[in-house]
Amino acid sequence: MEIVVPVYNEQHSLERCVEELHAYLSETFPYDYLITVADNASVDGTWEVAAGLAERIPQVRAVHLDLKGRGRALRQVWGESEADVVAYMDVDLSTGLEAFLPLVAPLLSGHSDLAIGSRLHRGSAVVRGPKREFISRTYNFLLRATMAAKFSDAQCGFKAGRTEVVKRLLDRVEDNAWFFDTELLLLAEASGLRIHEVPVDWVDDPDSRVDIVRTALDDLKGMLRVARRTLAGKGAVELPSRVRQARVPVGLGWQAVSFAVIGVLCTVAYMLLFLALRQLVPALAANALALGVTAVFNTAANRRFTFGITGRRDALKHQLEGGLAFLVGLALTSGAVAVLHAASPHAGHGVELAVLVAANAAATLVRFVLLRAWVFNPRRGRTP
Numbered sequence: 001m002e003i004v005v006p007v008y009n010e011q012h013s014l015e016r017c018v019e020e021l022h023a024y025l026s027e028t029f030p031y032d033y034l035i036t037v038a039d040n041a042s043v044d045g046t047w048e049v050a051a052g053l054a055e056r057i058p059q060v061r062a063v064h065l066d067l068k069g070r071g072r073a074l075r076q077v078w079g080e081s082e083a084d085v086v087a088y089m090d091v092d093l094s095t096g097l098e099a100f101l102p103l104v105a106p107l108l109s110g111h112s113d114l115a116i117g118s119r120l121h122r123g124s125a126v127v128r129g130p131k132r133e134f135i136s137r138t139y140n141f142l143l144r145a146t147m148a149a150k151f152s153d154a155q156c157g158f159k160a161g162r163t164e165v166v167k168r169l170l171d172r173v174e175d176n177a178w179f180f181d182t183e184l185l186l187l188a189e190a191s192g193l194r195i196h197e198v199p200v201d202w203v204d205d206p207d208s209r210v211d212i213v214r215t216a217l218d219d220l221k222g223m224l225r226v227a228r229r230t231l232a233g234k235g236a237v238e239l240p241s242r243v244r245q246a247r248v249p250v251g252l253g254w255q256a257v258s259f260a261v262i263g264v265l266c267t268v269a270y271m272l273l274f275l276a277l278r279q280l281v282p283a284l285a286a287n288a289l290a291l292g293v294t295a296v297f298n299t300a301a302n303r304r305f306t307f308g309i310t311g312r313r314d315a316l317k318h319q320l321e322g323g324l325a326f327l328v329g330l331a332l333t334s335g336a337v338a339v340l341h342a343a344s345p346h347a348g349h350g351v352e353l354a355v356l357v358a359a360n361a362a363a364t365l366v367r368f369v370l371l372r373a374w375v376f377n378p379r380r381g382r383t384p
Contacts, residue, residue: 001033001104002083002163006073007091011045017091018053018060024097026059031108034083035060038073071180075173078166084108087160095158096201103198104160112196113165114188116151117158123199132204135216147186147223147230148304151195154182158200165193165239172237178215179222186226190236192310236312258306259368262298267360270294271353283337283352288330291360295326298367299375307376321375328370329363 003021007014018035025033037050039062050062065073078086085107089095095117106112119126120140126133136155143149159181161169166184169191173183188195229235270290277286299322303309309318336359340347 001029001031001108002036002077002081002086003033004036004038004074004077004086004088005091006038006040006070006088007042007046007050008040008068009042009044009046010091011042011049014046014049014091015053017093018057020093021089021097022057022059025100029101033059036077037062038077039064040068040070040073041066067176069176069180070178071173072176074180075170075176078161078163079170081163083163085160086163086166088157090157094202094204095156099158099198099200103158103196106196107160107162110162111194113193114161114185115159115196115198116153116185117156117200117202118151118153118197119156119200119202120152121197121199125199125201126204127202128204139216139219142220142223143182143186147227149186150189151185152197154185156200156202161188168237168239172234174225175222177218179219182219183222183226187235187237189310190230191239192236192313193239238312255306255372256368259302259371262301262306263364266294266298266301267357269297270360271357274353274356275349278349278352283341284334287333287337287356291330291333292326295322295329298322299325299371302371303376307371309376318375322367322371325363325367325370325375328366329360332363332366333359335359 003025005018005021010017014037018037022035025035035057037053037060039047039050041064047062047064050064053060054062063073063077065076074088085104087100087104089100099117103115103117107115118124119128120137136153140149140152140154143154155178165188169184169187172187173180175183185195226235273290273293274286277289280286281289296319299319300315303315303318333356336355337352340352340355344351
């Protein structure tokens, strides 16, 4: 286990904090560990203190960087680490150390790929001012609303990861400052990795040197960059099958609600598209085109939100298998239109649409059964 402590101009608090961390780990941590103090181009006596600690304590080493940036420090130390698991924590030890073993245990066992401390977890006990609380909650809300992030706290300075996984992610992470954490987590989630969260006890450091406004602006710029990369199809990293996320079955209740919401949105899109196309082509052609377009988005949305499958693995296969549900829907709706035209050859577009919506409702039930029991069934492909 290698724990990185990035520091910048911390000569007055560094020695006390590292000694406290070392004492805690030596008494309670059941695995071998190394504490690496990463000096981010400090201009005071921080490097001398770090070097003194490394000389005095066998489990401590010091690394000096010529440029600032927390992400840059983590990139260098994690990228060179020979430990099984790497972690980092803020030098002020704002996060209670009691959460450290629960943080890294799922990584050491191989259950999870990354782990983060969360100040926004319902089990956390946090003491900080209203300004920081508001900014933190707003930022994490934006990540969930715009980037579909599932993790609750992107920037708590208390994270860990399996080294073999982290090194694969580092090649694709561009930021070297405060957005480094968020970009790493978004990339991991898009790649289908499992992120473990633990509640923490956290007390705000009144001596923090973080420029909140500048950091917030840099984070927003980083979100835009990651969004552009995702839209370009470069938002994930291909990983060996043994480190891909296991598909855990989601409860039927949540699946039904999520499927219904997505179904309503796709139905509205289908109606608008059908009415637009109906002005140009016959009803059967308009129905097939509108149904085909919305079916692709329906399968992708249900894959991500209803059944919780992330990453690009099997995405094309899922679309092809979801195409069977499209064919069932196409047969039902086309048959309904044919019957309508046979019974009432001069039926208006509104009547056609009403009949198609009713037929789509029946097709939706078939789609849900197919997606849940076959396309996204977590037991498919499981090795006995």
